[in-house]
Amino acid sequence: MSSLLEVESISVSFDGFKAINALSFSIGPAEMRAIIGPNGAGKTTFMDIVTGKTKPDQGAVLWGSPPVNLLGMSESEIARAGIGRKFQRPTVFEAQTVRDNLMMALSNDRSPVAAMGYALSPADGDRISDLASEIGLVEQLDVISGQLSHGQKQWLEIGMLLAQEPRLMLVDEPAAGMTAGEREHTTDLLKRAAEKRAVVVVEHDMEFVRRLNCRVTVLHEGSVLAEGSIDHVTSNQQVIDVYLGR
Numbered sequence: 001m002s003s004l005l006e007v008e009s010i011s012v013s014f015d016g017f018k019a020i021n022a023l024s025f026s027i028g029p030a031e032m033r034a035i036i037g038p039n040g041a042g043k044t045t046f047m048d049i050v051t052g053k054t055k056p057d058q059g060a061v062l063w064g065s066p067p068v069n070l071l072g073m074s075e076s077e078i079a080r081a082g083i084g085r086k087f088q089r090p091t092v093f094e095a096q097t098v099r100d101n102l103m104m105a106l107s108n109d110r111s112p113v114a115a116m117g118y119a120l121s122p123a124d125g126d127r128i129s130d131l132a133s134e135i136g137l138v139e140q141l142d143v144i145s146g147q148l149s150h151g152q153k154q155w156l157e158i159g160m161l162l163a164q165e166p167r168l169m170l171v172d173e174p175a176a177g178m179t180a181g182e183r184e185h186t187t188d189l190l191k192r193a194a195e196k197r198a199v200v201v202v203e204h205d206m207e208f209v210r211r212l213n214c215r216v217t218v219l220h221e222g223s224v225l226a227e228g229s230i231d232h233v234t235s236n237q238q239v240i241d242v243y244l245g246r
Contacts, residue, residue, distance in 0.1 A: 002065055004029040004198050005168060010049060010059030011222070019045040020056060021222035027168065032194035032214035035202045036233075038243045042222040043202045047170045051085050052078045064167075084166035088173040090153035094146030098137050098156055101145055102128045105163035127163070134192070135159040136185055151182030158189060168198040175208040187211045206234070206244075218243065 003026035012020045020042045027033055035043050048054035050061055052075040061070040063081060070078055092101050106124050120128075132138045135155040140148065145156060154174055161169055171190065175183045187208065193199050194214075203209050209216060209230060216233045218226040220243070226236045233239050 002029075003027060003062075004031075004064065005050065006060075006062040006067065007046070007050075008060045008062065010056040010061065012045060012049065012054060012056040019222055020049065023059070023219075023223055025217055025224055025227070027198045027200060029167070029198060030194065030196060031198050032191065032212055033198070033200045034209045034212055034214055034216045034230075035200060035219060036204070036206070036209060036216060036243070037219035037225070040221075041219040041243075043219055044172070045222075046219070047085060047172065047200075047202065050078075050168075050170065051075060051083060079164075082165075082167035083170070084161040084164055084168070085170040086154075086157050086161055086172060086174070088176055090150070090157045092145045092148075092153055092156050092160070094144070096145055097142050098132065098145055098148070099128060099141045101156055102131050102159055102163055105160035131159045131163055134162065135189060149182070151178045151186070154178070154182075154186065155189060158186075158193070162193065166197060168200065169193060171199065171201045173203055173205075174201065175203060175205045183208055184211075206230075 005027040007023055007025055009022050009024050010020055011018065011022055023042065023046065037043055045054060049056050050070065052070065052073060055071060063070050093104065103120060106127060132141050135158060137152060137155060140152065145153065148156065174186050178186065190199055190201060201212060216228065216230050217224055218233050218239050226233045226239050234244060
């Protein structure tokens with residue numbers, strides 16, 4: 001099976017510190033992947049490189065088929081190519097309803113001013129209803145987003161990503177600050193999303209990673225230290241020494 005995303009020997013340094021060191025790995029077109037590792041391992045920098053926020057000193061990031069090198073593209077071009085990112089802290093429009101947030105994500109011009117003047121088509125209305133059902137916020141569609149719980153805001157932001165129909169979702173620490181019930185719902189939501197697209201989850205909560213039941217990549221000092229099932233990587237002595245044993 002061909003890869004959707006192939007990271008080839010990328011390296012980047014900040015003030016002499018090598019945040020990413022000859023990092024190589026690949027993601028399939030409909031795959032869930034968890035990325036774990038200690039602070040400073042390069043997890044966020046990896047996502048910054050893939051989304052165009054940071055340019056590496058060397059290497060290539062190949063995308064799609066036939067493959068194109070993302071390093072020659074801007075952040076907006078990369079987003080339009082089908083790569084979406086969800087940051088750790090929810091970034092929803094808190095003064096707008098859940099419905100309006102999802103509508104803004106659907107709109108071609110995603111600026112708030114343009115989106116608020118956007119006429120919703122019947123197909124868009126159906127899509128918003130489907131998204132609300134998928135993320136579990138049907139009953140909150142007309143609720144102001146600032147009134148949602150932390151977990152619900154995370155789900156709304158995932159819904160806003162799904163509205164853009166990305167081929168790859170990069171999700172940063174989705175379980176942080178959630179209740180046990182919210183974490184369970186988030187697990188189900190991400191697993192369903194990965195049935196149709198690639199989903200990469202950066203997470204510290206090992207129980208959450210175990211529930212994702214996916215291939216795990218362990219980063220350390222900007223490189224892949226281990227890769228495989230959760231049981232495989234958690235029994236790796238090097239992983240225990242540099243991460244799990246801390």
